[in-house]
Amino acid sequence: MGNINTYLMATMAAIFWGANFNLAKPVVAEMGPYIAGASRYILAAAIMVLIALIRKENIPLRHLKAYLTLGVVGVFGFNLFFFLGMETTSAINGALIMALNPLLTAILAYLILEDKPSKQQMIAFPIGVAGVAIVVLGAGAHLTLSIGDLYICIANVSWALYNVLVRQVMPKNVSGIANTAGIMTVGAIALSIAAILQGDRFVVPTLATGASLAMMAVGGGVLAYLFWNASIAKLGPSKAAIFMNLVPVTSMVIATIERIPPNNAQVLGAILVISAVTFSSFSQSKSTS
8 A cells, every 4th residue: 555655646746747838838927927926936945945944944044055946946946937938838849848957857866966867867868869859840841940949948947947956955954844944935935026127016816816826736736746756756866756757748648638648749759758757767777766
């Protein structure tokens, strides 16, 4: 039963993240990328701080430097470019670009931490990059890279860098809830400052957009983070990474339901990216078991 619960949590986290790409489209169209990012994480941070207070867990200010680093890179950097990207790219493109994250994280871990990637990861990375290239360039006669896809690529690098920095600077003697609350609070403040400097005004969303924003904050923010951390603790990062394949699949299914099915280039790119991540993850989990 324990394993079933762990697999269910990893599955739900990936599904929440996959749905984020579809939910972001109406939110960013109505509110703009800066206000959308700030609003999402003000809500998510408030929930995490409330959970910490209920559990009587303090956010230690002595770790403020770590929270600033992780909050700026992982929350501010990722979400700013995520919402900027979702202004113009499709939900499927965004999800497929982000699906490359486990392999990109392995490469950055090698460059920063000198954590040498496995042979399987080295083989899988160029295959995954080829899949993303097909998705963003269109596989047609006129190859173009949209600014939205470029922003999502930058968001992907930000999240991979966050994953690496977590191993370096995340406080070890503090609960995951307190750490998450601290990181999200810093990110929310940084996103709010960016929105103010941009000159954006807060927009009261319509009921439908507000519901989408709430689902992104609660499902794709708080619950996904808590579920994912619990899954990694029991499965390990390599086995958990396999579930990341559900992110683009979820986005594709939702887009199809919305009558925006994937095109041939997206399907081909998805096959390459998902195959690369699966090959790398299964190989890693076997080698470490």
